Amino acid sequence: MNIIGVSAFFHDAACCLLQNGILKYAAEEERFTRRKADASAPIHAMKYCLREAGLSITDIDCLAYYEDPSKKLARQIWSGILGHPGELLGSVSPGHVETQIREVLGYQGQIKYVDHHLSHSASSFYFSGFRESAVFTVDGVGEWATTTYGVGNAKGVKIFEEVDFPDSLGLLYSTITSYLGFGVNDGEYKVMGLAPYGAPGYVKQMRRLVQMEAGGKYKLDMRYFDFLAGICMYSPELAELFGRPPRMEDAEMEQFHMDIAKSLQVVLEEILLEKARYLHDCTGMENLCMAGGVALNCVANGKVLKHGPFKQLFVQPAANDAGGCMGAAAYAYVDLTGESMPVEKMKHVYLGPAYTNNDIKKFLAPTNIIYTDCTGDPDRLCTLTAEKIKEGKVIGWFQGRMEFGPRSLGARSILADPRHPSMRERINAMVKKREGFRPFAPAVIEHRAAEYFDLDHPSPFMLETCQMIADVSLPAITHVDGSARVQTVNPHTNPRFYALLEAFDRITGCPILLNTSFNIKGEPIVCNIEDAMKCFITTDIDCLVIGDFIISREENSLELLQFLLMHERSIYSTLNHNVYTFV
Amino acid sequence: MQQDFRPSAALKPLASELAALMSKGDINNERMKELIAVFSETPPVPARTPLKPASEPAATGNHIGIWQEKPAADGIHYYRDIALQVDWSQWAYVHHIKPKSEKRRILLLGESVARGYLYDPYYNVAIELEAILNESAELHNNVEVIDLARISQTLGGLTALVNSCGKLEPDLVIIFAGNNWMQQLQELLLSMPLASRTEILHTLKSKGLGGIRELVENGSLSKSDKLFESIRESFIAHQVPVLLIVPEFNLQDWRSNDIENSLAQVSGEAGIAWLKARGDAAQARTRQDHEAWLAAVSEMLRLDPLNALGHEWLGDYYVATSNWNAAREAFETARDLVIYRGSNFTPRCNGFMREKMLYAAAKNGMQVVDLPALFKSTLTAGIPNRSLFLDYCHLSVEGIKTAMRFTAQKVLSLLAGVNKPLEAIPASAVTPASQVQAIAHFGAAIHNAHFGQSKELVQYHCKKSIGHSGSVVEVIKNFIDFSARETATIFCSAFEDVIVEGGMRQYEGGLKLAHERQRKLLDIPLAGILATELTAAQPNALEQLADLWVSEHGVGAAPVELTSFTYSTNNYNEFTMSPRRNYYQSRTLASTFHFIAKNEHEPHRCTLTFRTPHACGREVEIYLNDDTTPVYATVANSAWKHVVFNLPGNAVGRAANVIKVRWPVPFPELDAAAAGSLEAALSLIYPVFGEVFSFTVQTIQ
Numbered sequence A: 001m002n003i004i005g006v007s008a009f010f011h012d013a014a015c016c017l018l019q020n021g022i023l024k025y026a027a028e029e030e031r032f033t034r035r036k037a038d039a040s041a042p043i044h045a046m047k048y049c050l051r052e053a054g055l056s057i058t059d060i061d062c063l064a065y066y067e068d069p070s071k072k073l074a075r076q077i078w079s080g081i082l083g084h085p086g087e088l089l090g091s092v093s094p095g096h097v098e099t100q101i102r103e104v105l106g107y108q109g110q111i112k113y114v115d116h117h118l119s120h121s122a123s124s125f126y127f128s129g130f131r132e133s134a135v136f137t138v139d140g141v142g143e144w145a146t147t148t149y150g151v152g153n154a155k156g157v158k159i160f161e162e163v164d165f166p167d168s169l170g171l172l173y174s175t176i177t178s179y180l181g182f183g184v185n186d187g188e189y190k191v192m193g194l195a196p197y198g199a200p201g202y203v204k205q206m207r208r209l210v211q212m213e214a215g216g217k218y219k220l221d222m223r224y225f226d227f228l229a230g231i232c233m234y235s236p237e238l239a240e241l242f243g244r245p246p247r248m249e250d251a252e253m254e255q256f257h258m259d260i261a262k263s264l265q266v267v268l269e270e271i272l273l274e275k276a277r278y279l280h281d282c283t284g285m286e287n288l289c290m291a292g293g294v295a296l297n298c299v300a301n302g303k304v305l306k307h308g309p310f311k312q313l314f315v316q317p318a319a320n321d322a323g324g325c326m327g328a329a330a331y332a333y334v335d336l337t338g339e340s341m342p343v344e345k346m347k348h349v350y351l352g353p354a355y356t357n358n359d360i361k362k363f364l365a366p367t368n369i370i371y372t373d374c375t376g377d378p379d380r381l382c383t384l385t386a387e388k389i390k391e392g393k394v395i396g397w398f399q400g401r402m403e404f405g406p407r408s409l410g411a412r413s414i415l416a417d418p419r420h421p422s423m424r425e426r427i428n429a430m431v432k433k434r435e436g437f438r439p440f441a442p443a444v445i446e447h448r449a450a451e452y453f454d455l456d457h458p459s460p461f462m463l464e465t466c467q468m469i470a471d472v473s474l475p476a477i478t479h480v481d482g483s484a485r486v487q488t489v490n491p492h493t494n495p496r497f498y499a500l501l502e503a504f505d506r507i508t509g510c511p512i513l514l515n516t517s518f519n520i521k522g523e524p525i526v527c528n529i530e531d532a533m534k535c536f537i538t539t540d541i542d543c544l545v546i547g548d549f550i551i552s553r554e555e556n557s558l559e560l561l562q563f564l565l566m567h568e569r570s571i572y573s574t575l576n577h578n579v580y581t582f583v
Numbered sequence B: 001m002q003q004d005f006r007p008s009a010a011l012k013p014l015a016s017e018l019a020a021l022m023s024k025g026d027i028n029n030e031r032m033k034e035l036i037a038v039f040s041e042t043p044p045v046p047a048r049t050p051l052k053p054a055s056e057p058a059a060t061g062n063h064i065g066i067w068q069e070k071p072a073a074d075g076i077h078y079y080r081d082i083a084l085q086v087d088w089s090q091w092a093y094v095h096h097i098k099p100k101s102e103k104r105r106i107l108l109l110g111e112s113v114a115r116g117y118l119y120d121p122y123y124n125v126a127i128e129l130e131a132i133l134n135e136s137a138e139l140h141n142n143v144e145v146i147d148l149a150r151i152s153q154t155l156g157g158l159t160a161l162v163n164s165c166g167k168l169e170p171d172l173v174i175i176f177a178g179n180n181w182m183q184q185l186q187e188l189l190l191s192m193p194l195a196s197r198t199e200i201l202h203t204l205k206s207k208g209l210g211g212i213r214e215l216v217e218n219g220s221l222s223k224s225d226k227l228f229e230s231i232r233e234s235f236i237a238h239q240v241p242v243l244l245i246v247p248e249f250n251l252q253d254w255r256s257n258d259i260e261n262s263l264a265q266v267s268g269e270a271g272i273a274w275l276k277a278r279g280d281a282a283q284a285r286t287r288q289d290h291e292a293w294l295a296a297v298s299e300m301l302r303l304d305p306l307n308a309l310g311h312e313w314l315g316d317y318y319v320a321t322s323n324w325n326a327a328r329e330a331f332e333t334a335r336d337l338v339i340y341r342g343s344n345f346t347p348r349c350n351g352f353m354r355e356k357m358l359y360a361a362a363k364n365g366m367q368v369v370d371l372p373a374l375f376k377s378t379l380t381a382g383i384p385n386r387s388l389f390l391d392y393c394h395l396s397v398e399g400i401k402t403a404m405r406f407t408a409q410k411v412l413s414l415l416a417g418v419n420k421p422l423e424a425i426p427a428s429a430v431t432p433a434s435q436v437q438a439i440a441h442f443g444a445a446i447h448n449a450h451f452g453q454s455k456e457l458v459q460y461h462c463k464k465s466i467g468h469s470g471s472v473v474e475v476i477k478n479f480i481d482f483s484a485r486e487t488a489t490i491f492c493s494a495f496e497d498v499i500v501e502g503g504m505r506q507y508e509g510g511l512k513l514a515h516e517r518q519r520k521l522l523d524i525p526l527a528g529i530l531a532t533e534l535t536a537a538q539p540n541a542l543e544q545l546a547d548l549w550v551s552e553h554g555v556g557a558a559p560v561e562l563t564s565f566t567y568s569t570n571n572y573n574e575f576t577m578s579p580r581r582n583y584y585q586s587r588t589l590a591s592t593f594h595f596i597a598k599n600e601h602e603p604h605r606c607t608l609t610f611r612t613p614h615a616c617g618r619e620v621e622i623y624l625n626d627d628t629t630p631v632y633a634t635v636a637n638s639a640w641k642h643v644v645f646n647l648p649g650n651a652v653g654r655a656a657n658v659i660k661v662r663w664p665v666p667f668p669e670l671d672a673a674a675a676g677s678l679e680a681a682l683s684l685i686y687p688v689f690g691e692v693f694s695f696t697v698q699t700i701q
């Protein structure tokens, strides 16, 4: 049975293919269109899935969509869309989703609509490897629900309680993100990274934004929020509450902003922990599955596991809406076949397109680019790369299938020496052009992780933070509070990345690399050979290791190409990240 | 305002009920109307954040175009702003504009036609005009033309420039523009609220394409009023004369493409009859049977008066019978009927635009050089063609010289007060180097090919190019090389060579040779024509091209997707649907795909997933390198159908092969398209013939 899963039309459109209950292919549309967080019908991602599987559209048994358009419409009507000027109303057509699926995706077969949070729940439980588990989803908003409590077991996934819009922890987080001058749906991660620099001096005020209620419930004090009107996330009262006007995008980052971030983080952790305890009380289960955008807050996840009642935690690595397509597909599979999903933990996220050495060679052949060919000698490739990293070089690392989900995990990564004192500033300045305060994440050989970090289990998806315990200085990857966001790497799921870590360990005695996503500021992570070349050439990355080939900046003169690509760049546009659009 | 800043919880079930009713789509449901009334009357939670005023477009302040003001003791100098370097190639290759001297100063504003597109920076309109005037006895060496023309200049951009360039203290301002103003229509259509789009749909249905003329005139052209106002305020009010040059179109040689002249608005039986008439006309023309020719063309026009093809063929008929005025009229009608063509709009100044310009000029006290009228009265047959134009609207050297003689005549009158007959105003002695002309025609060959013009016209420009200078051969070889590569052009060393050597600087700095991401053309017909023309200098050029194609694109055991951009088109004529569809749509009777076979006579296997939304139960036929006998035929349906078939080896050639899918004539149900979207409206003009989800080819193991 072939099921296509689709997330689209809000943020992070994506498509996946589930064959007989096995997740075979998945990709976000943004990677192909190069428009960050592209929400449009995932035509490229869907083509990719079908092409790789050798399927025709007539071979698809069902298309599972990650939301119920009718329920979503109900929420939009209630939010006041009918009272808004006509233009907004015109874009809310109840048949919009089906029209897009039929006309744009060209799909004529059976469609199954799976509720947004059921999709999130399924995306976590069915890929957790747990036989039974409590399921906790937290995001901005789907249809009505923003937070749900459920269980997964042999009978499937069920939600037994939910918190409805506009009460939403995701929107609370986004509102503060916006108040701090970062983009909504894009800057939440930065706020989390900012928190360790702050003191929780505004916890009292922060608690006024959200009142805890009985059971799983909580309520936002809407006096401080303006997102219902669709112009700005926060109301003037929020600034009054904190005693400072909102920070403008390029304004200086002050201690106040860090304190706000910290206070938000503390309050979020309190709430999540309290509600997780409630969920545990209701279910009595040992395992917890999480998904939804808020579940990408790895600091909070760590606290929930450490201080909460659950023994084991699985967070869907694509916890954002992109991952909804997987859950919808899995849910539809169980529903249609009456069979259960295979009980197997998701081992990796390498579900996107790969390119062969032949593809790369063919790409390079008509160019002037000089490269080192390590075809057939992966040891040499890894040793040469490790040496370059040791020399302080910054590497663009393009290997195998692209990651699904928001994190680069060693397939499309920028790598560097974590021991280097100035490496954080260097990469921030030359590639990321981002706020210098945030450290990068470490990738570490799995069985060596415990030597360096307070971590007693694998962390393959960079979804939790832990304390650095070794007495070594790794400034580029360690937070001010001594924490790090670790990815553990084993030889089974990413043998080449593992080999590189081993090679680096061999020559330096350090089994850790700095790992960050391979992209230019404001653009999605690179997908194909051309994207990787463009990112390498137009930034100051020292070296591109692509398949079995190594391209060094110092061996090439790339100025002309840089100039030409600069001219080409301006045609791409990005989404408006200032406010959620409730349509 | 609600007490707790949120809509009442009591409304939630009602919202759910309404959403469910709306989703069912029963628009006459009484309960639904009731609920809509409830929610329409419930005010939304009011915004408490004041709306920020939309930021004003970056003030041009001390800029004129790309030039930045630098005051000095002797007056204001202007230098190109390094921060705007990305835009430099759009403007004149002039780094420094000095303060006004004792010379008479003329400003030239306009679009690519005023840039001298494809000759610039070596030769252009400003150079020619300045030379004519300085060679004249009256203004001898006392004129400078400041070139402010910009490629792809918009109405808005032009207005802004008019508002800023007065600081250059002109004695005369010349505006040579109008070709790009139709772009406004496209923007207008896309920005319209749904209700207005629906109105367009009804107008289209009742009055046809001509029915939206009014809309164009009232809507899109109203923006040009702003331009004329600015001109009046900036110059005319200050006694600076303004001369407006109305552009002309390549009437005889620029033809509508296969999307534009596809079965527009006729379908079913009428469509079949139109196709028959088209076949009859082509045959009669070949036989030179004038009577049958006219009869068949008249039948085409009777069946579909809005199709440009009928008018073009009528024009051809009148040319053949030396009826020049009638021919001109027919070609002008054809030109004006093409007002929307998806993403690539070939600029043109149509009849009603010209009327509007003439009217506005007269009203505002501007002088006019009306090129259409002047060409009509001075050309032997009165109809401009390839000798005056490099493409649709860009002038050849001969065209520039002729147009500037007309212009100089007016300038002499305005600046020197003399009225000279045209014969007394010779073209300038400036002639672009043969190498420059060779590159211009090579650029024209590419441009014509990329807009789907005929092989014969592309060949003409190739021959002209090589005829002008053999030095173009190296550039052509590089072009053939990078076009054949799968790698994006911008990375190819052959492209870098062209850029470094500056050989194609005339082609928008060479950058025009590159392409958008994943939209690289394989340019099979163009490369074939170029290689053929090269054979004199390089006898094995065609074999080399074939070898390169085979090594880069040769089909092997892995399936190759023919609906990809590379293999499904040879030009940028495209009917753009927004958002783009997940599948290939054909709005023409036949879809042409290409594949590269490694070996002659090698059989291949194809898979095809296709459907015909408006022609159920009719046959789709597949042709290979031949238009007469199909290699495969199957009945089409409105549901996707997946078929597998083989291409017989005997019909397969080495390297480039052409597979044609011939669609049945559609019978669209017009009401089904009345969904109110712009796409639905446009689909009425350009109906879908067939759709292909996937079409692969591979060798047989």
Ligand SMILES: [Fe+2]
Residues within 6 Å of the ligand: A116, A120, A139, A140, A141, A142, A292, A293, A320, A321
């Ligand atoms: Fe979500």
